Amino acid sequence: MAYISLYRKYRPKSFAEVVGQEVVVKILKNSITNNKIGHAYIFSGPRGTGKTSIAKIFSKAVNCLSNKDGDLCGKCDVCKLNFDDEIDIIEIDAASNNGVDEIREIRNNVKLMPSHLKYKVYIIDEVHMLSTSAFNALLKTLEEPPKNIIFILATTEFNKIPATVVSRCQKFDFKKLTNKQIIDRLKYILKKEEKKLDDEVIELISNLSDGGMRDAINMLDQVLSLEKDIITVDDVYYLVGDTSEETIFNLLDNIISGDIKELLKCINILYEEGKNFVNISDRLQMLIRNIIIFCNTKKYFTKEYEEKLSKYSNIEIDLLLKLSEEIFKLINDIKKTTNQKIIMEIYSIKMTLLFRNIEKEEKKEIKQEEIIEKKIEKEIETSEESNQMKDIKINNALSAANKELKEEFLNKYIILNEYVSNKEYNSLANLLLKAIPEVVSNKNIIFTFKNKLEIVLFDKNEEDIQKFLKKIYGKNYSIVAITNEEWLKIREEYISNTKKGIKYEYIEEKLKSKNAKKNTELENTVEDLFGEELIKVD
Ligand SMILES: [Zn+2]
Structure with missing residues (x-):
């Protein structure tokens, strides 16, 4: 049997199976129940948040012969249809079909009635990629909407869609999924697949996918395909081409010890490996956050991870917060610059300063310093x-x-x-x-x-x-x-x-x-x- 990717296997097949996007789903279901179906929709939102999946479910639901509260009945001929074979539900990827010709063809085709379904549905993915003339052709169609034709325009870049098109569509905003929604879904899939992963790894996949369910499930797929007995966070980092956990710990260690030479060396290696400093700063911030959590509550992370964190447990919480503040500024600034390496270097060195004075105090030279202080005081006073x-x-x-x-x-x-x-x-x-x-x-x-x-x-x-x-x-x-x-x-x-x-x-x-x-x-x-x-x- 051919391998089916987890993403395809666990793609929602009805509104009930959709994770998140509750508002969108509710409105769409209501429009079906009340028979108030529009002729053009814009689904706008970040990648992998369910735009195409919901578009496909909607295109079936409007045609379902005995739909229940706006959702698929799952039993009728329409619900049992295979998308790929259905000539009345047409998916177009504007990213690969951005020519005017395709849209002209749509214009010609839409003059026809649906061949056997109630509604003919055009799903245009990444619609912002259409050329201006293609948009104009599309606009002509939207201006005189043919009966029983529905357009669903999906986009990750809403601002690139001409206002003239937007004004003729009903717009839906798709939100990033929460960590919890993603983690729950990944756990559900793992259970169904009879596979196991450490919570730490699942949480990491969720963090890295940045609210995109598709990315999360694809990452899970890749991780499982490693077929290792124990999968660690570094396996995940390796797969996504990201820096190992050890490197992030190293970076922090050098900041704390104030070893600037070593620190710059470390940054340079990352630079030469072509790593993304925005990701690295995010990771550093996450590590500080984890240390702060660890300092305040135990048994939040896995035992192994807490062992790694324990060597930082004597750092003052104030200092950690200051460090976190600096990283926050770093993340902000690094996104604005084309030379990320330099910003990374400046901030890293600035962060070492936070630890330098502490180190001195620890050297217990306080007594000597006191003597010097007094002499300095005198010196300063005398030099009017x-x-x-x-x-x-x-x-x-x-x-x-x-x-x-x-x-x-x-x-x-x-x-x-x-x-x-x-x-x-x-x-x-x-x-x-x-x-x-x-x-x-x-x-x-x-x-x-x-x-x-x-x-x-x-x-x-x-x-x-x-x-x-x-x-x-x-x-x-x-x-x-x-x-x-x-x-x-x-x-x-x-x-x-x-x-x-x-x-x-x-x-x-x-x-x-x-x-x-x-x-x-x-x-x-x-x-x-x-x-x-x-x-x-x-
Ligand atoms: Zn049905």
């Missing part, structure tokens, strides 16, 4: 002159702050990573990677750091950083670094001043503050604690 200079620079940056310039600046920030292993620039690149460029204008940049220690390093190396930035951006920026906390206050003040109409005017920046002076006592301490490489001595 440089404080004034900082204020001027902050003022100047704010006076011409520009979102687009900032965006441009950030887009290029990724290049810093190329210098992470460069002997000459590695310490500067590493330092800048810990900074967030908060304000960018044509001439000025305000960077923020989480720790004051980094600001001391920044100030100390200001001139070199300027040169380094010039190398990357080709511009001489006047730069200033402050702590996150300071920035929050300044920003608040800036917002309230702007609201009051107070303007920030550019102030001439007179010559550099003290730069090439010898190491202060503080810097020596820092050097002792963290090694020389961080502090560049001229």
Whole structure:
């Protein structure tokens, strides 16, 4: 016996068997019961949501000799008909028949009455693919609808259908199916087929099919055809050409450990394999979601999967939520760009920053840091002159702050990573990677750091950083670094001043503050604690 695909085998054969689309089914059934059948319908909605299946059921139901509440009786001659043999139910795929000729032929044919059924039904799939002249030909037919002829125009891209055609049709919106609807259907099919699959695998198939039942069932078909004793999620990923689960875990591990080199390597491999970064970001988001669920409730996933998740259980929930927020932004941005790789890289590195400070705390250097903090405090207080200079620079940056310039600046920030292993620039690149460029204008940049220690390093190396930035951006920026906390206050003040109409005017920046002076006592301490490489001595 020839193999029948699961999709064909389990395609609904009556309205009662249809999963989802309750509104559409109800209205269509009512129109049959009340004998108020239109002559043209548009079925619009995502792929695999049942448009053609329902069109076929409807075309039989209108012809059923003793229909029950608008559904097929299942017993009469019409209900027993084979679609392929029925000359009064005609299916046209506009994607392959987009010529005017086919529609002209329809125009000629529809002049004829149905050969033996009550209604002759034309189902035109992917109708948006018709050429303009074909649409015009179709429109002529719709303008003078022949009696007892029904047109069902199915489309995934409703907006491509001319308004003149739309206005002559009754429109039905098909919705994506819910995960539950798909999972239930897959389980039903598995039961009928006497096959078993892990819940994890079924759930994954449902997620990947994105609300399309056809895709879900076809995927199930493929998975079962592997004829393996145990089918894992990776088998599914493999089949759909998606990245393995291990790779997604790897990506997250590198983000957490802050191993940027390894992270970029990982992204590059995915890029070279031609993987889709939208999918990868979705998968990463799903993994974070699963970790959050796992942290809050046990036994939600399979035992094996929970074992994999358990190594993340000590991550703070706040941090996971922040991570999730970043991935959410990533997914949004990555869809808008043609260069997905770069966006993936920038965001991944940004995400490592979330974990960097945590790591430091874990190193239990708190005591030493406290000592440094105090010394830094003292240092900052004593350098009144440089404080004034900082204020001027902050003022100047704010006076011409520009979102687009900032965006441009950030887009290029990724290049810093190329210098992470460069002997000459590695310490500067590493330092800048810990900074967030908060304000960018044509001439000025305000960077923020989480720790004051980094600001001391920044100030100390200001001139070199300027040169380094010039190398990357080709511009001489006047730069200033402050702590996150300071920035929050300044920003608040800036917002309230702007609201009051107070303007920030550019102030001439007179010559550099003290730069090439010898190491202060503080810097020596820092050097002792963290090694020389961080502090560049001229
Ligand atoms: Zn019937």
